Amino acid sequence: MQKLGTHVLVELWQADPVQLDDLEWVRRGLLQAAAAARCTVVGQAFHRYAPQGVSGVVVVAESHISVHTWPEHGYAAIDIFTCGERSLPEAAAQHLIAYSGAKRHFMQVLDRGIPGPG
């Protein structure tokens, strides 16, 4: 058995604060990212904070995609967790990087569910 899941973590910096604070903009981006990853959305939960910031998660048949935004820092934290060989988590990440227009980003890819070290 190899890994069970792939977990892509993305830090977005210098993104537009107005967009990062717009729940519907965030939701649209996550749903598009799920499609880019070839994932099927089966649930979602979004929340807008006072005074600012949005959290959103879409549960997909292949795991989840989440985002948390800090408009005041032009920052968003993205997680894309997928299982199965058909899904394309990096494509979801690339979509969100482009969608956000973030001027800087940092991405790391982690394997999840590897029997050895766990």
Add this chain to the structure above:
Amino acid sequence: MQKLGTHVLVELWQADPVQLDDLEWVRRGLLQAAAAARCTVVGQAFHRYAPQGVSGVVVVAESHISVHTWPEHGYAAIDIFTCGERSLPEAAAQHLIAYSGAKRHFMQVLDRGIPGPG
């Protein structure tokens, strides 16, 4: 500015397959974990797969807690993402480790939203 968020990743192994396949058992564990972390639940989404496995996410006012289970491997992948100095993500992790009765676990703690490298 220091980090904006703390991201705790937990691998649970040798957990009970029947419990891992029980959506309500998973939901109860996540809600208890949110309380242990001093987080306030603001949304949730759960899904049970066919033939087996559960995905669940609770969005909390301090970010999110997610779990994906593979009953056939006795495995669950947990993510606890929190912001703010008041929340206790490791307490949520410890709760889920104990709640699941997993015989083996592996935990790592990542900083998210550090301006330097991103």
